[in-house]
Amino acid sequence: MSVNFRLPGPTPLPPQVITALGREMIPHRGPAFRALYSETLELAREIHRTDGDVLTWAATGSAGWEVAVVNLLSPGDPVLVAVNGNFGERFASVADRLGIDVRRLDVPWGEAVQPGQLRLALEQHRDVKAVLLVHNETSTGVTNPLRDLAATVRDHGALVVVDAVSGAGALPLEVDAWGIDFAFSGSQKAWMCPPGLLIVAAGARAWAAHQKSTYPRFFWDMREAKKWADQGMTPTTPPLSMIYAFRAALGMIAHEGVEQVWERHRQLGLMTRAGIASAGLRLFAQEGFESNSVTAFEPPPNVTAAQFLELLRRDYGVEAQGGQAHLSDRLIRVGHMGWVHEPEMRQAVAAVVDVAARLSSVGGAEPDLLQPLQARTGTA
Amino acid sequence: MSVNFRLPGPTPLPPQVITALGREMIPHRGPAFRALYSETLELAREIHRTDGDVLTWAATGSAGWEVAVVNLLSPGDPVLVAVNGNFGERFASVADRLGIDVRRLDVPWGEAVQPGQLRLALEQHRDVKAVLLVHNETSTGVTNPLRDLAATVRDHGALVVVDAVSGAGALPLEVDAWGIDFAFSGSQKAWMCPPGLLIVAAGARAWAAHQKSTYPRFFWDMREAKKWADQGMTPTTPPLSMIYAFRAALGMIAHEGVEQVWERHRQLGLMTRAGIASAGLRLFAQEGFESNSVTAFEPPPNVTAAQFLELLRRDYGVEAQGGQAHLSDRLIRVGHMGWVHEPEMRQAVAAVVDVAARLSSVGGAEPDLLQPLQARTGTA
Numbered sequence: 001m002s003v004n005f006r007l008p009g010p011t012p013l014p015p016q017v018i019t020a021l022g023r024e025m026i027p028h029r030g031p032a033f034r035a036l037y038s039e040t041l042e043l044a045r046e047i048h049r050t051d052g053d054v055l056t057w058a059a060t061g062s063a064g065w066e067v068a069v070v071n072l073l074s075p076g077d078p079v080l081v082a083v084n085g086n087f088g089e090r091f092a093s094v095a096d097r098l099g100i101d102v103r104r105l106d107v108p109w110g111e112a113v114q115p116g117q118l119r120l121a122l123e124q125h126r127d128v129k130a131v132l133l134v135h136n137e138t139s140t141g142v143t144n145p146l147r148d149l150a151a152t153v154r155d156h157g158a159l160v161v162v163d164a165v166s167g168a169g170a171l172p173l174e175v176d177a178w179g180i181d182f183a184f185s186g187s188q189k190a191w192m193c194p195p196g197l198l199i200v201a202a203g204a205r206a207w208a209a210h211q212k213s214t215y216p217r218f219f220w221d222m223r224e225a226k227k228w229a230d231q232g233m234t235p236t237t238p239p240l241s242m243i244y245a246f247r248a249a250l251g252m253i254a255h256e257g258v259e260q261v262w263e264r265h266r267q268l269g270l271m272t273r274a275g276i277a278s279a280g281l282r283l284f285a286q287e288g289f290e291s292n293s294v295t296a297f298e299p300p301p302n303v304t305a306a307q308f309l310e311l312l313r314r315d316y317g318v319e320a321q322g323g324q325a326h327l328s329d330r331l332i333r334v335g336h337m338g339w340v341h342e343p344e345m346r347q348a349v350a351a352v353v354d355v356a357a358r359l360s361s362v363g364g365a366e367p368d369l370l371q372p373l374q375a376r377t378g379t380a
Numbered sequence: 381m382s383v384n385f386r387l388p389g390p391t392p393l394p395p396q397v398i399t400a401l402g403r404e405m406i407p408h409r410g411p412a413f414r415a416l417y418s419e420t421l422e423l424a425r426e427i428h429r430t431d432g433d434v435l436t437w438a439a440t441g442s443a444g445w446e447v448a449v450v451n452l453l454s455p456g457d458p459v460l461v462a463v464n465g466n467f468g469e470r471f472a473s474v475a476d477r478l479g480i481d482v483r484r485l486d487v488p489w490g491e492a493v494q495p496g497q498l499r500l501a502l503e504q505h506r507d508v509k510a511v512l513l514v515h516n517e518t519s520t521g522v523t524n525p526l527r528d529l530a531a532t533v534r535d536h537g538a539l540v541v542v543d544a545v546s547g548a549g550a551l552p553l554e555v556d557a558w559g560i561d562f563a564f565s566g567s568q569k570a571w572m573c574p575p576g577l578l579i580v581a582a583g584a585r586a587w588a589a590h591q592k593s594t595y596p597r598f599f600w601d602m603r604e605a606k607k608w609a610d611q612g613m614t615p616t617t618p619p620l621s622m623i624y625a626f627r628a629a630l631g632m633i634a635h636e637g638v639e640q641v642w643e644r645h646r647q648l649g650l651m652t653r654a655g656i657a658s659a660g661l662r663l664f665a666q667e668g669f670e671s672n673s674v675t676a677f678e679p680p681p682n683v684t685a686a687q688f689l690e691l692l693r694r695d696y697g698v699e700a701q702g703g704q705a706h707l708s709d710r711l712i713r714v715g716h717m718g719w720v721h722e723p724e725m726r727q728a729v730a731a732v733v734d735v736a737a738r739l740s741s742v743g744g745a746e747p748d749l750l751q752p753l754q755a756r757t758g759t760a
Contacts, residue, residue: 003404005404005405007405007407009617010405010408010617010620011405012404012405013404013405018402019402021401021402021621022398022399022401022402024383024385024392024393025385025387025390025391025392025393025568025574027387027699027701028390028575058438058439058440058443058575058576059438059439059599060438060616060617060618060619061616061617062599062615062616062617063438063599063616065598066598066599075596094598097596097597097598098596098597098598099596186617188405188617188620194405194619194620194621194622195408195438195617195618195619195620196438196576196619196620196621196622216455216477216478216479217477217478218445218446218474218477218478219439219442219443219446235442236440236441236442236443237389237390237440237441237442237566237568237575238440238575239440239574239575239576239619239622240390240568240574240575240576241401241574241576241621241622242574242576242619242621319407321407
């Protein structure tokens with residue numbers, strides 16, 4: 001069975017990336033690698049819309065929370081975290097675990113963080129050194145108004161630190177123009193690669209903060225990473241296959257044009273939401289702030305997310321995902337980021353619509369419906 | 381030109397690993413991944429000869445130094461590091477950077493650390509909580525007598541922590557029988573994979589030490605990794621392609637038989653050293669402690685390592701490596717670990733012998749010799 005792989009990450013690999021993954025090893029201190037890595041970082045800078053630095057680590061996106069904290073802050077530093085979903089929650093939790101004085105702006109899950117709310121929170125917490133934001137809340141399918149949030153933080157003067165894991169490469173992100181000091185993402189989302197590469201964009205104010213940071217660190221040290229990156233290298237052995245893959249993916253994005261990539265995601269988001277809503281299913285994200293890289297919706301009454309997902313998987317080959325944390329069985333999430341185009345999304349949406357219709361025709365997930373087609377039609 | 385890739389890491393990728401790298405993504409919380417990861421860890425346990433745990437991280441081998449320190453120790457803990465090469469030096473430096481009270485046993489580079497030396501050092505530093513050892517010094521081509529060193533540390537009572545990056549999978553390593561508490565390695569050495577996966581074996585005493593460790597940590601936390609590994613998963617998104625590759629490589633090792641793999645490396649080491657010595661080149665490692673995964677030798681008089689390496693590369697397609705730190709231009713290192721067999725090593729050794737003969741015939745690296753063959757023979 002061919003799977004329509006619609007997780008909100010990892011995402012499908014394009015053939016160019018698969019080919020790149022299979023390339024032979026090269027010396028990581030030699031001229032071929034230095035040229036490759038330099039052009040990879042240059043492309044990544046263009047796509048992040050920054051004249052600052054882009055650095056990578058052999059790691060996954062989740063390491064970004066720790067890399068941000070240990071490079072930009074010191075134990076006990078007061079920091080504001082805007083939490084409107086599971087990834088904001090985890091960002092706060094990692095900061096707390098690392099000894100940061102975490103202040104929270106809690107916004108109901110499914111809603112976006114509003115600049116006005118953030119302004120008020122910053123008035124209450126004038127001493128914070130950084131604000132930790134999530135670009136796109138993968139857990140709820142909400143895109144926060146990052147440009148306006150960043151501007152609000154800049155007015156206050158704190159550092160703008162962004163988890164852009166499911167946003168970068170799919171949704172508009174203008175690191176320099178929006179005044180973002182530090183943004184990180186993972187290779188397995190809109191970058192169309194397997195998991196295993198952490199990508200960080202850092203601007204001048206991040207470097208200034210780094211100077212003052214007192215966390216002990218070795219592997220995550222961004223000054224060390226930059227020192228080597230400026231010569232086209234990494235401080236320790238780089239994850240070569242992942243860099244081959246990332247270079248190939250960035251080439252595809254540059255070839256399509258990053259603004260066209262954003263537009264493609266916008267169109268796919270619109271189409272996905274229209275289709276799902278037309279089936280009478282409730283979209284979870286606040287109107288006007290729906291994510292164009294992942295759509296979250298509620299299963300019909302009397303149906304669990306697990307039942308809905310099982311039908312999607314078994315009868316349509318569509319691999320989607322449930323919710324997270326307290327929403328684990330109350331949400332279904334469909335990814336549409338990275339290597340994705342209209343045909344496969346139409347198929348995925350049609351499958352969702354069909355499952356919803358079948359379930360509503362029997363008023364819920366009847367045991368009979370949850371049996372394979374063959375058993376139901378008696379042809380087995 | 382087909383390259384005979386003889387770095388001491390990264391190492392060549394076998395076709396099975398290349399195929400595995402190109403496999404499609406799967407859900408990392410689903411049954412297929414759980415089965416894959418569970419069997420990967422089970423195979424890795426067998427090959428490490430341990431009934432303890434094996435865990436992996438998206439990271440490179442160098443992260444192992446940090447992972448060991450932040451999981452097993454607390455800031456200010458006294459620790460003894462045995463240093464007889466650049467990797468011991470770096471292990472000590474990372475521990476120092478992370479606030480450990482580092483005591484050193486320095487042994488001349490090129491020599492092995494002897495159990496007697498270690499015993500004396502432990503008598504001088506009775507308070508150390510752990511001894512950090514290097515299994516195989518990639519920088520000098522020396523294999524330390526790990527079994528005896530581990531026994532010496534056990535007599536003292538400290539934790540046995542081993543950088544096995546260029547040893548594991550190539551050289552005898554019996555984690556349980558030798559009393560090793562914590563050993564780490566990187567995918568790009570004898571594991572025949574690209575860089576990007578850190579592999580850790582941890583026994584009961586490591587877990588007891590972990591309980592007392594006060595380092596703040598998130599991504600590197602081994603308790604969290606174990607909690608998920610016991611269910612066939614990782615705490616955060618795993619580097620799927622690297623795990624596919626590692627699984628394929630472990631399957632190859634299990635199929636050949638790990639003792640046969642060790643024997644193959646032993647034979648390749650013997651052959652490599654015999655060939656190089658026959659050309660009148662001086663082997664760097666102390667006799668009796670030569671590594672069977674990497675051979676280090678000195679270039680002829682009046683020749684730099686860079687000149688020797690350039691001839692190997694340009695005229696024979698053999699990609700070897702120079703020395704490290706103060707030996708950078710005084711050593712040549714040839715890797716023979718992982719996916720390597722007699723034919724390609726014979727070719728590599730023949731090339732080394734030929735380069736040495738050409739250089740000795742002119743009494744050094746004459747400018748003429750360093751020109752391409754065509755220019756020298758006037759046929760350009």
